[in-house]
Amino acid sequence: MDEVVITAEQINGKITELAKEIDAEYADREPLLVGVLKGAVMFMSDLARQLERPSTMEFMAVSSYGSATTSSGVVRILKDLDRDIAGQHVLIVEDIIDSGLTLSWLLKNLAARHPASIEIVTLLRKPDAVKVEVPVKYVGFDIANEFVVGYGLDYAERYRDLPYIGRLRPSVYGG
Numbered sequence: 001m002d003e004v005v006i007t008a009e010q011i012n013g014k015i016t017e018l019a020k021e022i023d024a025e026y027a028d029r030e031p032l033l034v035g036v037l038k039g040a041v042m043f044m045s046d047l048a049r050q051l052e053r054p055s056t057m058e059f060m061a062v063s064s065y066g067s068a069t070t071s072s073g074v075v076r077i078l079k080d081l082d083r084d085i086a087g088q089h090v091l092i093v094e095d096i097i098d099s100g101l102t103l104s105w106l107l108k109n110l111a112a113r114h115p116a117s118i119e120i121v122t123l124l125r126k127p128d129a130v131k132v133e134v135p136v137k138y139v140g141f142d143i144a145n146e147f148v149v150g151y152g153l154d155y156a157e158r159y160r161d162l163p164y165i166g167r168l169r170p171s172v173y174g175g
């Protein structure tokens with residue numbers, strides 16, 4: 001890992017802001033947080049702890065076929081939700097929207113299960129990489145179109161444990 005792009009303090013401050021917005025929006029509804037494994041684990045646990053309003057949690061694991069640094073848009077479910085979300089106020093929690101292909105697919109898949117409402121919160125978004133627009137209600141940081149790791153995000157399963165977001169040298173991943 002070569003350069004810190006977003007510090008742990010900046011992440012924490014942004015989550016405080018997002019939690020306030022979400023608390024206000026869900027003042028009379030209990031959100032069901034749906035975390036997308038594995039990348040969203042850190043963000044989901046910090047966000048849930050900063051929300052003052054109660055929430056419940058579910059996790060889903062999906063995999064897009066493709067190389068470690070590109071997304072193909074073909075998605076398969078590795079782990080589905082444990083319960084029915086019909087009538088629930090679903091808030092999808094993602095670590096990053098890159099091409100948008102994963103979330104675009106996931107949003108359609110979950111919307112078809114008849115939740116009462118469905119919104120998305122993502123910690124990171126790469127506006128210059130987006131191939132398909134996804135209606136995202138809450139965005140932490142818009143970042144440049146470069147490969148980042150840390151705070152849940154991996155390269156070949158490494159670096160998820162870093163408390164900050166960093167940039168990898170292209171020579172590390174062949175980019």
Ligand SMILES: O=P(O)(O)OC[C@H]1O[C@H](OP(=O)(O)OP(=O)(O)O)[C@H](O)[C@@H]1O
Pocket residue numbers: 036037038039040062063064070071094095096097098099100101102103153154
């Ligand atoms: O917008 P996209 O181009 O579709 O990319 C974003 C997706 O890619 C990453 O997941 P990945 O498939 O690497 O799984 P992981 O969360 O287990 O690392 C990330 O967590 C998002 O889910």
Ligand code: HPA
Pocket residue numbers: 096098146147148149153154155
């Ligand atoms: O920049 C990224 N880093 C790690 N995983 C990712 N999945 C999509 N984009 C990224």
